[in-house]
Amino acid sequence: MDLQSLGKLAKEASYELAITGSEKKNAALEAIALALEANQDKIVSANKEDIQAGKEAGLTEALLDRLLLDETRLAGVVSDVRSVIKLDDPVGEEFDGKLLENGLKLSKRRVPIGVIGVIYEARPNVTIDIAVLSLKTGNACILRGGKETIRSNIVLVEVIQAALKSVGLPETSVQYIKSTDRALVGELLKMDDYVDMIIPRGNAGLQKFCKENSNIPVIVGGIGVCHLFADKSVDQEKALAIVANAKVQRPTVCNALETLLVHQDIAEEFLPKLHAHLAPMGVTLIAEEKAKAILGDKATLAEAGDFDREWLCLNLGVKVVADFHEAIMHIRTHSSGHSDGILTNDFTIANKFINVVNSAAVYINASTRFTDGSQFGLGAEVAVSTQKLHARGPMGLQELTTYKWIGIGENLIRP
Amino acid sequence: MDLQSLGKLAKEASYELAITGSEKKNAALEAIALALEANQDKIVSANKEDIQAGKEAGLTEALLDRLLLDETRLAGVVSDVRSVIKLDDPVGEEFDGKLLENGLKLSKRRVPIGVIGVIYEARPNVTIDIAVLSLKTGNACILRGGKETIRSNIVLVEVIQAALKSVGLPETSVQYIKSTDRALVGELLKMDDYVDMIIPRGNAGLQKFCKENSNIPVIVGGIGVCHLFADKSVDQEKALAIVANAKVQRPTVCNALETLLVHQDIAEEFLPKLHAHLAPMGVTLIAEEKAKAILGDKATLAEAGDFDREWLCLNLGVKVVADFHEAIMHIRTHSSGHSDGILTNDFTIANKFINVVNSAAVYINASTRFTDGSQFGLGAEVAVSTQKLHARGPMGLQELTTYKWIGIGENLIRP
Structure with a gap:
């Protein structure tokens, strides 16, 4: 695996993609959609090998489900590709123009970034997602997926490359690191020339x-230790x-809630209601001492570090706070800066919250689950x-x- | 030097600055301007010690001049502070607002970044520049200047901190790493918590x-290997x-020209003119073989690596290229992505150039010297x-x- 020459080829492809018009880029995406349909059997069969190997390696059912790319899911992926075709191409827009x-x-013109390296795990649909969004914006990409889906990913990238070739774009616009050698990730991270x-x-x-x-700028993201603060004026x-x-809607994703902070004035009344509402949905409350004192055996006592964990399951941290200030201090210390919100009917407190909390998304009276490219109307999401x-x-x-x-x-x- | 607690204090100060209004931030800047005036003698005297130490250490006259902060230059710095007061505060602007x-x-609100770490050399006015631009935008900063100006910088930061205190803002909004221990720079770069x-x-x-x-995002910049391509249709x-x-205007800065590419159709006529025009200004032409063949002993033959150097002096690389394509290939290989331009009267070629070259600034028939915050009308410049x-x-x-x-x-x- 010669990563350097792979990088060099990607950089050269990026020069060509940067001057390719929207029509041709969209033609490439349509060619990819058609090729995915035409190669359905090959793709599904490679995926079956991945699933089989995963079973033999003792992967959990949940993980095996993430690996799965059957006919139905592939049709969904193809439909997503066609949605991206319909989106506006941001490249070429000129803005802030002025005669000095x-x-x-003088003006600014929106241009592709160049070559994007993406390191991901498990789900093979990410391979298509990233390739398609990169191509739409005139970027080349180098992909490195998890070892569990390497057979699926290699076939998918072959299909993409053949489609690129068919419309006269460089196959090297989308490349895959076919080795599972972990050292290659470290090498990729140093390839700032490409x-x-x-x-x-x-x-x-x-x-x-x-x-x-x-050595290359990294977009850190996708880790959500998300908070909601139920203020005393909240509509319970x-x-x-x-x-x-x-x-509960999707506990394994990054915009799911980790911790609920409850104002002490309503805690006695609200916490038992909370338990009654969530317990039937399978939620376990992990409570700090004050909340535990109220909830008794309806909650598990929180251990050190619990409020810094991204649960990814139906656990919910619960903490009673004395006031707005203590809520803010907790969020400042424990939030991952993803999504945090306040539930309140007090206009002043609500405004104060959005002024003071500096997370990627800050909410008043809304679920943290909204932090998502499609919910935000971006049409697509590369990462959060x-x-x-x-x-x-959400990055569109x-x-x-x-x-x-x-x-x-x-x-x-x-x- | 406990860098961790310095970082923690900066982070805490940044929370307060983030919710401080423009009026109070401007009051802080005016207090700084007044304090710089009131402490002129103390500052100038500390700077004299730096200059004396620099002389003893055998620094060049050029470097000693960069260190100098006398009454006149300090007055200039104070005037710059007052110019920043007049600029609009970008913080708080809401944009892309929509009801989904x-x-x-949903909307986006412009907010401070938080804590900015700046590592710089020589010129003590940078200390004031960065502090003032950071404060204006509600950011705390941690400064680390060169050892040659440590006495000046320590006094300047003391003056700034006293001014901050006088308006009721945390002194820790602007902090200086007072040790010249190089290991501290490495430590600062790992402080991604703060x-x-x-x-x-x-x-x-x-x-x-x-x-x-x-571990922290780095804004790489300020290195300019800049090109101009004189196309065959150019007005010579x-x-x-x-x-x-x-x-020639300012050869030591990053937007100065490094390399002139000349179309072969005009090289025989243009290169001697170029020499006749630039030699009296003290410019030495460093030519690749074809240009050297035309210029003879009017030029020095370029050595390996010369076309990748930022000259920072009156040397100018000169290369004859066969066509537009060769010019582009040279720029792609050697440009630092700062400023590159074409000199041409051919509309099609000019357009092609700005489409193909992807540097921070791309010019048609203009000097690379324009890449500058004040020339671009940004009012201030933090870095390029x-x-x-x-x-x-240019970053404003x-x-x-x-x-x-x-x-x-x-x-x-x-x-």
């Missing part, structure tokens, strides 16, 4: 590894519905960024672009 | 060190003026970014901010 006093006609951005889509360990070992019935939605530079929160097509300044003069020198 | 079909009122962005302002070695050792007289401006994420080219106040998504619902759950 010094005579320079790769412009790294997106790790995976657990906290992968995020940390990329942050600490990359509505709060129960929002908390249930945030916790929890860092502060370049992009925050625009976040796969950068800009360049264009200055036009009539033979202009600086005075 | 799912009922969520620092949100690193800006290295210095030579290529510092930039590389930060990129390779930081005007081209001479632009090339002279780009090379040559990387592609977050900000490209807005580039010291990020955004958060604000979602407001009437007790809204995700369907």
